[in-house]
Amino acid sequence: MPGIDFDRLRRDITMEEVLQLLGFEPSQRTGDQWHGACPLHGSTSGRARHFSVNVAKRRYCCHKCPSQGW
Ligand SMILES: [Zn+2]
Numbered sequence: 001m002p003g004i005d006f007d008r009l010r011r012d013i014t015m016e017e018v019l020q021l022l023g024f025e026p027s028q029r030t031g032d033q034w035h036g037a038c039p040l041h042g043s044t045s046g047r048a049r050h051f052s053v054n055v056a057k058r059r060y061c062c063h064k065c066p067s068q069g070w
Pocket residue numbers: 038039040041042051062063064065066067
């Protein structure tokens with residue numbers, strides 16, 4: 001996306017804040033590794049665990065849609 005300074009964004013906002021903005025509710029937390037329903041492809045299944053994110057490493061991936069990154 002043009003116009004967005006992702007480096008600055010990463011410094012100013014935590015992964016937890018991003019997830020909160022997306023409405024992500026982890027169904028399981030194991031330390032820094034959180035699992036839950038994917039907020040990126042609009043999954044509404046509250047107990048789903050196909051979305052995995054490491055809030056310390058700021059890496060995430062979804063096992064149902066191609067979303068992944070850091
Ligand atoms: Zn997904």
